[in-house]
Amino acid sequence: MNAASLPHSISRREVLKFGGLIVSFALPLPLTAAGNNGKAAADMPKAVAQDRVDGFFAIDRRGNVTVFSGKVDLGTGVRTAITQIAAEELDVPMARVNVIQGDTLLTPDQGPTYGSLSIQNGGVQIRLAAATARRALLREAARRLNIDEQDLTVEAGVVKTKHGNASVRYEELIGSRTLALALEQDAPLKDPNSYTVVGRSQPRLDIPDKVTGRFTYMQDFRIEGMVHGRVVRPPAIGATLLSVDADSVSHVPGLIKVVRRKDFLAVVAKTEWGAVSAARQLKARWSDWQGLPDEDRIWDYVRGTKIVRDDVTSNRGDVEAVLAAADHRLASTYDFAIHTHGSIGPSCAVAVFERGKLTCWSASQATHNLRQQLALMFAMPDTDVRAIYIDGSGCYGRNGHEDAAADAALLAREMDRPVRVQWMRADEHGWDPKGPPTLIDMQAALDAGGNVSAWYSQFYGPDGVAGKVKLVAAELAGMPHEIPMSPGGIIAGMAVPYAFPNVKTLAHRLVSTPLRPSWIRSPGRMQSGFANEAFFDEIAVAANADPFELRRRYLSDDPRAIAVLERLAQLARWQKRSSKASSTAGTASGRGMAFIKYENNRTYVGMVSTVEVVRATGVIAAKHFAVVQDSGQIINPDGVKNQIEGNVVQTVSRTLIERVRFDRSRVTSLDWQTYPILTFPDAPEVEMELIDRPHEKPWGVGEPSAAIVSAAISNAVFDAVGVRLRSVPFTPDKVLAALKTGPNQAKERGR
Amino acid sequence: MQVGPRLTVNPGGGTQVNSRQSISLDVNGRIASLTIDDPATPLLYVLRNDLGLHGPRFGCGLGQCGACTVLLDGSAVRSCVLPAVSAVGHRVVTLEGLGSPEKPHPLQQAFIDEQAVQCGYCINGMIMQAAALMSSNKNPTDAQIKQALAYNLCRCGTHLRIVRAVSRACCGAA
Numbered sequence: 033m034n035a036a037s038l039p040h041s042i043s044r045r046e047v048l049k050f051g052g053l054i055v056s057f058a059l060p061l062p063l064t065a066a067g068n069n070g071k072a073a074a075d076m077p078k079a080v081a082q083d084r085v086d087g088f089f090a091i092d093r094r095g096n097v098t099v100f101s102g103k104v105d106l107g108t109g110v111r112t113a114i115t116q117i118a119a120e121e122l123d124v125p126m127a128r129v130n131v132i133q134g135d136t137l138l139t140p141d142q143g144p145t146y147g148s149l150s151i152q153n154g155g156v157q158i159r160l161a162a163a164t165a166r167r168a169l170l171r172e173a174a175r176r177l178n179i180d181e182q183d184l185t186v187e188a189g190v191v192k193t194k195h196g197n198a199s200v201r202y203e204e205l206i207g208s209r210t211l212a213l214a215l216e217q218d219a220p221l222k223d224p225n226s227y228t229v230v231g232r233s234q235p236r237l238d239i240p241d242k243v244t245g246r247f248t249y250m251q252d253f254r255i256e257g258m259v260h261g262r263v264v265r266p267p268a269i270g271a272t273l274l275s276v277d278a279d280s281v282s283h284v285p286g287l288i289k290v291v292r293r294k295d296f297l298a299v300v301a302k303t304e305w306g307a308v309s310a311a312r313q314l315k316a317r318w319s320d321w322q323g324l325p326d327e328d329r330i331w332d333y334v335r336g337t338k339i340v341r342d343d344v345t346s347n348r349g350d351v352e353a354v355l356a357a358a359d360h361r362l363a364s365t366y367d368f369a370i371h372t373h374g375s376i377g378p379s380c381a382v383a384v385f386e387r388g389k390l391t392c393w394s395a396s397q398a399t400h401n402l403r404q405q406l407a408l409m410f411a412m413p414d415t416d417v418r419a420i421y422i423d424g425s426g427c428y429g430r431n432g433h434e435d436a437a438a439d440a441a442l443l444a445r446e447m448d449r450p451v452r453v454q455w456m457r458a459d460e461h462g463w464d465p466k467g468p469p470t471l472i473d474m475q476a477a478l479d480a481g482g483n484v485s486a487w488y489s490q491f492y493g494p495d496g497v498a499g500k501v502k503l504v505a506a507e508l509a510g511m512p513h514e515i516p517m518s519p520g521g522i523i524a525g526m527a528v529p530y531a532f533p534n535v536k537t538l539a540h541r542l543v544s545t546p547l548r549p550s551w552i553r554s555p556g557r558m559q560s561g562f563a564n565e566a567f568f569d570e571i572a573v574a575a576n577a578d579p580f581e582l583r584r585r586y587l588s589d590d591p592r593a594i595a596v597l598e599r600l601a602q603l604a605r606w607q608k609r610s611s612k613a614s615s616t617a618g619t620a621s622g623r624g625m626a627f628i629k630y631e632n633n634r635t636y637v638g639m640v641s642t643v644e645v646v647r648a649t650g651v652i653a654a655k656h657f658a659v660v661q662d663s664g665q666i667i668n669p670d671g672v673k674n675q676i677e678g679n680v681v682q683t684v685s686r687t688l689i690e691r692v693r694f695d696r697s698r699v700t701s702l703d704w705q706t707y708p709i710l711t712f713p714d715a716p717e718v719e720m721e722l723i724d725r726p727h728e729k730p731w732g733v734g735e736p737s738a739a740i741v742s743a744a745i746s747n748a749v750f751d752a753v754g755v756r757l758r759s760v761p762f763t764p765d766k767v768l769a770a771l772k773t774g775p776n777q778a779k780e781r782g783r
Numbered sequence: 784m785q786v787g788p789r790l791t792v793n794p795g796g797g798t799q800v801n802s803r804q805s806i807s808l809d810v811n812g813r814i815a816s817l818t819i820d821d822p823a824t825p826l827l828y829v830l831r832n833d834l835g836l837h838g839p840r841f842g843c844g845l846g847q848c849g850a851c852t853v854l855l856d857g858s859a860v861r862s863c864v865l866p867a868v869s870a871v872g873h874r875v876v877t878l879e880g881l882g883s884p885e886k887p888h889p890l891q892q893a894f895i896d897e898q899a900v901q902c903g904y905c906i907n908g909m910i911m912q913a914a915a916l917m918s919s920n921k922n923p924t925d926a927q928i929k930q931a932l933a934y935n936l937c938r939c940g941t942h943l944r945i946v947r948a949v950s951r952a953c954c955g956a957a
Contacts, residue, residue, distance in 0.1 A: 107902025107939055235898060242903035243894045243910060244887060245838030245878040251904075252837045285802065285820035305821060305828045308844070376842045376850055376938050377904040425842075426902030426939040457843040670898055674944070678901055681940030704847040704936060712929040715942035 082140040085168070085213040088161040089118075095189045095203040097122060097129045102142025103154035104134040105238070106397060106427040108734050109671035110150045112236045116667055117155050120229040121162035121222060123186035124202070126237075134399040134421025144398030144499070146429065146551060147521065148732025151667055152634070155730065163219035172205045224665065224726035231726055233670035238423070250395040250424040250433075251380045251454060258382060258450040259288060260304040261443040262311035264297040265463055266508070268321035268697035269547075273297060280315035290314065291446050296509035298439065300447055308456070322696035324546050331367050334471045337542040340495050346527035346632075349534030354486040358477030362574055362778040366474065366563035368742075368760045369691040371467040372701075373552055374709060377425025378460040379432030383440035384450035389416045394437040395424025401500050402434050406441055409506040409513060428682070429520070430501050430550035432464040438505035458702040465501050465550030466692055468494050468519050472563040474778075477534075482575040484586070486534040489563065491526055493556060494519045494549050495541035501550045517544075520551025525560035525739060529593060529629040530568075530586035547692070547699065554735040557631065558683070558742065562760060565626040565743030570756060570778045578608040579625045579747070593629060595723060596636045596660050600625070603721050604640035604658035620645050621655075624747025626740035635736040636662040639680075641716075641744035645752045647771060650764030654684045654716040654745055659737055661720070664728035675733045677718050683741035685710035691761050806871050810834060811880030819867055826870050827851045827862040830877060838878025838907045842936070849908035849935035853877050859915035878907045881914060890914055893952035894945075901939030908935045913949040923953055 079086040080100070090098045099118045105111040111131050119126040132138055134145070142154045166186065173191035174181040177198050184191050192199040224231065241247035266273070276297060278290040286306030291298045299314060301307035325333040355361060381394035390410065396402045399419035407414045424433060436453050443451040455463070470493050477486040496517035506513035526537040554561070572579040580601055587593040600606070606625070622645070627638045642656040657680050666672055689708055693701035701707035746757045755770035756777065770776055807816045810830065817833045825844075830836045830853070839862050842850030846861040853862045854876040882888035887895065890910050900906055909932060916923060916931040923931070928949045937945065 107900075107904075109901075235895070236900065238903070239895050239898060239900045240884040240887070242900050243878075243891045243906055244882060244884050245836060245907065246884060247903065248837065249840070249904065251840065252831075303820065303824075303828070304832055305824045309821060309823070374938050375904070376848055376902075376936060377840060378842075423902070425904035428938075454841065457845060457847075674898060674901060674941070677943050678940035681942050682938065685940075703845055704843060709936060709938065710942075711934070711936065712932040712942055712946065713926075715929070715940075715946075718943060 078138055079212065080138065080140050082142065082157065083215050085161045085165045085215060087140040088158050089165055091202055091206055093203050095124070095128060095201055097124055099129060099131045099158060100139040101131050101133045101154060101158065102139045102400065103150040104145045104397060104421045105423060106145055107423070107425075108150070108675060109236050109668060110145070111238060112234055113151055113667040113671055114155055114158055115237060116229045116234055117159050118162050120227055121159050122166055122189070124189040126229060126234065128189065134396070136399050136403045136417070136419045141400040144401060146397060148630070148635070148735040150732070150734070151730050152732045155667065157215075159221065160215055160217070160219060163221050164213055164216045167216065167219050168213055169202055169205050173200050176200055176205070227726065230667050231665070231669070231724065234668055236671070248422070249377065250393065250422040251377050253382055253393055253422055254452070255382060255384070255450050258452050259300050259302055259447065260307040261298050261300045261440065261451045261453040262307040262456065263439050263453065263459060264299065264311050264314055264316065265459060266295060266318050268318065270321040270323050271295070271318040271697075274317040274319055277315040281310040281313050284310040284313065289447065291443055293442065293446070293509040296442065296505055298443055300443055300451060304454075311456070324694055324696050324698070326696070327694050330469055330546070331471055333546070334469050334492050334542070337492075337544060339540045340543045341541040343523055343539040343541060344536065345523050345539060346535055346537045348536075349486070351486045351488045351534045351536040354534045355475060355477050355488060358485060359480070360478040360574070362476045362478070362570060364474045364567055364570060364756070364758055364778040366472045366566065366758045368470045368559040368562060370469050370547060371552055371686055371690050372461055372692050372707060373428055373431035373464050374707065375425040375427060375431055375460065378455035378457060379436035379464070380424060380452070380454040381433065381437040381440040382450060382452045383437065383444040385445050385448065389418070390441055390444075391418045391420070392437050392441055393420045393422050394433045395422060395427060396433045396437060397427050397430065398434070398499075402437055405434065405500055405503055405514070406438065409438060409503060409511045410441065410445070411512065428553040429467075429555065430465060432460055434501065435463065435504045438503035442505050442509060457704075461702045461707055462699045463504055465548045467552035467555060468522075468545040468547070468549040470522070470556065470559040472559060474563055474567040476567065476571050478571070478575055482577060484530070484532045484571055484575075487528065487530070487532045487536075489526060489537045489560070491523060491537070491539040491556070491560065492542060493522045493539065493559075494545040495543060496549070501548065517549055519545070519549035520555035522551070522556025522559070524631045525554070525557025527632045528564055529590065529632055530583070531589060532586060546694070553682070554739045557735065557739045561626070561628055561739030562742035562746070565628070565740050566746040566756070566758065567778070569624065569743070569747040569750065573750070573777060580606055581608060583625070583627055590629070592662050593627070593636055596638045596662050597627065599721055599723065600638035600640060600658065600660040603660055603719065606640060618647055620647065620752040622748040622750065622752025624744045624749070624751055626744040626747060628736060628740045630732070630736035630739065634731040635664075635733065637737045637740060639737065639740060639744050641741070641748045643745055643748040643752060645749055645767065647753065650767035650771065652688055652745065652749060652762055652767060653714065654688065656717045657719070657741075657744070659718060659720045660723065661733070661737060662723040662725065663731040663733045663736070664725050665730040666722060666724045666726075667730055669722055669724070672722055672733045673720055676720055676737045679735070679738035680718050680741055681710065681715050683738045684716055684745070687742040687745050687760055688762050691763075804868070806868060808867070808870055808875060809873065810875045811877060822866065822868055824867050825863050826853070826865045826867045826875070829867040830862060830875075836877050836879055840904055840907055842905070847936070848905070849912060850905050852908040852911040852935070854911055854915060857915065857918055859912045878910060881910065888914070890917070890949070890952040893948040897944050897948040897951060899941060899944035899948035901941045905935065905937045909937070909945050909949075913952070916949070917953055921953065923949075925950060
C-alpha cells in the first residue's frame with residue numbers, strides 16, 4: 033500500500049480502494065457485528081479493536097491476507113515473523129500475507145514496540161485472531177459443504193474434505209460480507225508438531241529491497257507539495273531565545289521561512305539542502321544556561337539526588353538482619369554511563385494538517401502514544417490525529433522519532449502545507465532522549481560453608497511513569513506536553529533468579545536526572561544485569577567456587593535454567609575453576625560467564641565471553657562469545673540468531689566505548705568522533721545455540737541477551753588480569769587505573 | 784493537497800543570491816541534467832531528492848558513518864560531503880546501479896543469502912564500500928574485509944553477517 037495515497041480520514045470503501053482490495057468479512061456465526069447500526073459495512077471505519085478478528089485481519093477477494101499489526105518492525109525481522117505466524121495459523125502461503133504496521137487508523141493499539149514483546153504479546157494476539165478466523169472459516173465451510181468440521185482440512189487457503197472430493201476457498205467463504213468476530217480465547221491453535229512455516233528459518237521479506245535501494249524508509253518518504261524543515265536547537269538545553277536575525281539567512285537559495293515559536297526555532301526551505309544550509313547560518317541570540325551537573329562528578333550527583341520513592345522489586349527473608357549478623361560480607365558499587373541511541377539514520381518525520389486534522393508519518397515505535405501526544409500538544413481530539421509508521425533506521429528504544437514528528441507537525445501547521453523534518457547528526461546525538469546514568473550498590477553475605485546467605489541490591493535511577501517521553505518541540509514552543517519523566521521499565525531486571533534464602537532488591541527513584549531520559553535496549557535491565565552478574569562472579573571468587581557450579585547450585589529448582597547452563601558449559605568448553613587471575617602476560621586472556629532469566633519470568637540466556645587485555649595500554653578486546661538461549665517457541669531461528677548477534681555486538685560497543693559527554697550547558701558528544709561506537713575490526717565472534725521449545729510460549733529475543741554482555745566482559749577481564757571493572761564503559765583509562773591499584777575485590781568485612 | 788504560496792518569501796527581504804547552475808551527471812550509466820541553486824549542494828542531496836534514488840542515505844553529513852557511500856569512477860566516496868559539481872565528468876554508481884531485486888549484483892545476492900541486514904540503513908555503505916574493495920582485491924581475507932569496512936558504521940550489530948556476506952561474494956560460499 034502506498035501510504036502517501038491514503039487520505040486522512042478513511043472509510044471502509046476507501047480502504048477497499050486504497051488498500052488493494054482489503055475486504056473485511058462476516059460470516060453467519062454466533063456473534064454480533066459490533067457497532068453496525070444498520071449502516072452499510074463499507075462505510076464503517078475499519079475495526080481496530082484488539083478483541084476482534086477484523087481488528088487484525090482481512091482477506092480479500094483473491095485470497096490475499098492483510099495483517100494489521102500494532103507492533104512494528106524496527107529492523108528486527110518482526111514483519112517476517114508475524115507473517116510466518118499468520119501464514120501458519122491460517123494455512124496460507126507467506127507470499128499471500130501482507131502486514132500493515134503501526135497505523136492508528138488501521139491497526140489495533142498493541143502497545144509500543146518495546147520490551148521484547150512483539151512476538152510474545154503482539155504475535156500471540158495475532159495468532160489467536162488467526163485461529164479464531166480459521167475456526168469460523170471451517171465452520172462456514174462445513175455448513176456449505178454439508179460435512180462435519182472434523183472432516184475438513186486447510187491447505188493454502190483452501191478448505192478441503194479429508195478425502196479431497198470437495199473444497200472451497202477462504203475468499204469464497206467470505207464473499208463480500210463483513211465479520212466482526214470476537215477473539216475467542218478457546219480458538220484451537222495448531223499443533224506445533226504440524227508446523228511447516230513457524231519454527232523454520234525464513235528469509236526476511238524486506239532484505240531484497242533493502243540491499244538494492246528499492247525499500248522506502250521513512251527518510252525516503254515524500255508527498256506532494258512537501259517542503260523541508262530543519263530545527264535550530266538552543267546551544268544550551270535550558271536557554272531561552274532572545275532574538276533571531278532572519279536576515280542572516282535571506283540569501284540562502286530556496287529559503288521559505290524562519291519559524292519561531294517561543295524557544296522553538298526552525299527554518300523551512302524548498303530544498304532539503306536549502307534548509308540545512310539556512311539552519312547552519314541562522315544567527316540567533318540565546319540566554320546563558322548552565323544547569324547540568326559536573327560530568328566528572330556524575331556519580332556524586334546521582335547519589336546526592338533527592339529520592340522521591342522507593343520501589344521494592346523483590347523481598348524474601350530478612351536481608352538486613354542477616355547482613356548485620358554475617359561474618360563474611362561483600363559490598364560493591366556498580367555504575368553505568370549515560371548512553372545515546374545512536375541510530376545511523378537521524379530521526380525523520382513528515383506531517384500535514386488538512387481540514388483541521390493532522391497526519392504524521394514517522395518511524396515511531398509507538399504511533400498510538402504519539403497520536404495522543406500530538407493531540408495534547410495541538411489541543412485536538414485523538415481522533416483528529418493519524419500517526420503512521422514507516423520503517424526507519426534501527427530503533428533500540430524511544431529515540432528522536434517522536435520529537436521529529438512533533439517538529440514536523442508544528443512546522444506543518446505554521447506553513448499550512450506538508451513539511452518533512454530530518455534531524456542532523458548533532459540534533460540526534462544532542463537531543464535524543466538518553467539512557468540515564470545508573471548507580472547500583474550491591475551487598476551479599478556468605479556463611480561459613482561458602483553459601484550465599486543474603487543478597488541486597490539498591491538501584492538509583494530516575495523516577496517516572498511508563499510510556500511517553502515529553503516532546504522537545506512542545507516544551508520549547510510552550511505547548512502542552514507531558515510533565516513526568518519516562519525512563520522506561522528500568523527496575524524490571526533487578527530481581528534475581530537465584531534461590532538465596534534472603535534477598536532484597538530496592539530501587540531508589542530519583543527526582544531528576546541530568547538529560548531527558550528514555551528507554552534504550554534493555555533499559556535498567558542491562559544495568560541490573562551488569563551489576564547482578566558481575567557481583568555474582570565476585571561472590572564466586574570470595575566463596576572460592578566455580579561460577580558455573582555456583583549458578584547451578586542456586587538454580588537447581590529451574591530445569592530450563594539448568595539446561596541452558598549445561599549446554600553453555602558444553603558449547604564454551606567451560607573449564608571449572610575458581611575465578612582467579614591466571615596470567616601475568618603482557619596480553620592476558622580470560623573468560624567470563626553470565627546468565628539471566630529475563631525479568632525473572634521469561635527468556636533464559638547464558639553466555640561465556642573471551643577477552644584479551646593489554647596490560648600496557650588498558651585496551652580490552654572482546655574476542656568471542658558463546659551464547660545459549662531458551663526463548664520458548666522459536667518463530668524464525670535465523671531471525672533469533674540475528675538478534676543475538678546484534679545484541680552482543682551492540683552491547684560490546686556500549687560496554688567498552690560509549691559514554692555521552694556533556695558540559696554544564698549541553699551534550700558535547702555530537703558526532704561519531706566524540707561518541708564513537710564499535711567498528712568492524714573490533715567486532716567479536718559469536719557462537720550460538722538455541723534451545724527450541726515448540727510447545728512453550730514464544731518469548732522475546734530483542735533484549736535479553738544484551739542484558740548480560742557487560743557482566744560477561746567484566747568477569748572475563750577479572751579472569752584475565754585480576755581486577756574487577758564496575759564502571760561502564762570499560763575504557764582503557766579505567767582499566768589502567770584498576771591495574772595500578774591491583775586486586776580490587778569487593779570490600780570484605782567481618783563483623 | 785493544498786499547495787502553499789509560491790516560494791519567494793524572504794523573511795528579511797534580503798537579496799537572494801542567484802547561483803543557479805545547470806549540471807550533467809553520469810549516474811548509473813545515464814546522463815542526468817539538472818539545475819542546482821547552490822554550488823555547495825552535496826551530491827547526496829542531488830541523488831536522493833533530484834534523482835529520487837534511495838540507495839545512498841543520509842547518516843551524519845560529516846563523512847564519518849558511510850551510509851551515503853557511492854562509487855565515483857569505481858572508488859568509494861562519501862556523497863554527503865562531496866559537492867555535486869565535483870562529480871561532473873565522473874561516473875557515479877549507486878546501490879541501484881549495481882543491481883535490482885530481480886537481477887542482484889553478487890554482493891547484493893550474498894547479503895540476501897547471509898541475511899546480512901537488520902534495519903539495513905547502513906547497508907548501502909557496506910555494499911558500496913565492499914564493491915570498491917572487490918575491484919582491487921578479488922580474494923580478501925576476513926581481516927582485510929574488516930579493515931576495508933572500518934569506517935562504515937553499523938549500529939544494529941550486523942557486523943558478523945556483513946563480513947560473511949562480503950566474503951561470500953568475493954570468495955564463494957563458506
